[in-house]
Amino acid sequence: EPEVTQTPSHQVTQMGQEVILRCVPISNHLYFYWYRQILGQKVEFLVSFYNNEISEKSEIFDDQFSVERPDGSNFTLKIRSTKLEDSAMYFCASRAEENIQYFGAGTRLSVL
Amino acid sequence: SQQGEEDPQALSIQEGENATMNCSYKTSINNLQWYRQNSGRGLVHLILIRSNEREKHSGRLRVTLDTSKKSSSLLITASRAADTASYFCAPEETSGSRLTFGEGTQLTVNP
Numbered sequence: 399e400p401e402v403t404q405t406p407s408h409q410v411t412q413m414g415q416e417v418i419l420r421c422v423p424i425s426n427h428l429y430f431y432w433y434r435q436i437l438g439q440k441v442e443f444l445v446s447f448y449n450n451e452i453s454e455k456s457e458i459f460d461d462q463f464s465v466e467r468p469d470g471s472n473f474t475l476k477i478r479s480t481k482l483e484d485s486a487m488y489f490c491a492s493r494a495e496e497n498i499q500y501f502g503a504g505t506r507l508s509v510l
Numbered sequence: 511s512q513q514g515e516e517d518p519q520a521l522s523i524q525e526g527e528n529a530t531m532n533c534s535y536k537t538s539i540n541n542l543q544w545y546r547q548n549s550g551r552g553l554v555h556l557i558l559i560r561s562n563e564r565e566k567h568s569g570r571l572r573v574t575l576d577t578s579k580k581s582s583s584l585l586i587t588a589s590r591a592a593d594t595a596s597y598f599c600a601p602e603e604t605s606g607s608r609l610t611f612g613e614g615t616q617l618t619v620n621p
Binding site for chain 2 (some may be wrong): 402441456477487489499500501502506
């Protein structure tokens with residue numbers, strides 16, 4: 399069964415460093431999402447992406463964040479200068495036309 | 511997008527029993543979805559029910575929707591230890607909008 403894959407599964411970084419989280423959405427999907435979940439808290443929407451541009455973003459998704467679809471398969475989330483409070487699980491999701499979103503297993507980001 | 515409120519916050523049952531979780535929301539919706547999340551893992555879509563549907567089944571899952579009361583319920587019949595997870599509802603005002611998740615119901619099924 400097709401699935402969304404995310405790499406790495408765990409990323410450790412120093413505060414102030416840039417990180418890129420990678421996702422390979424399901425191949426025929428056209429809509430892509432990033433969510434995050436701080437430990438013990440609920441899953442929060444960050445951004446949605448369609449037709450090579452951001453379609454919606456939350457207040458969390460500030461200038462430190464960016465997304466890109468550099469080729470036909472990858473979808474990346476970049477955090478330019480990480481802060482301690484960016485430590486969380488980051489989930490990528492994708493969907494076809496109907497809004498049933500398929501989530502990856504997540505990347506745990508630890509900012510030290 | 512609006513957030514659903516799941517109830518109860520936690521539910522502990524024995525294997526073989528049925529589990530019922532409820533969801534309330536505030537404004538009119540186009541559809542409502544249920545997802546589950548095993549600890550530390552991504553969410554898995556369970557079922558989608560449209561605003562013009564009242565009940566839907568999928569295997570051991572039964573979902574109801576009452577748009578007059580702005581509520582939905584998820585019933586898991588003959589529960590198994592593997593059903594232990596958090597369950598979330600996601601009401602959608604507009605199809606294709608972001609999903610907004612609440613705190614969820616933490617279901618524990620004891621063997």
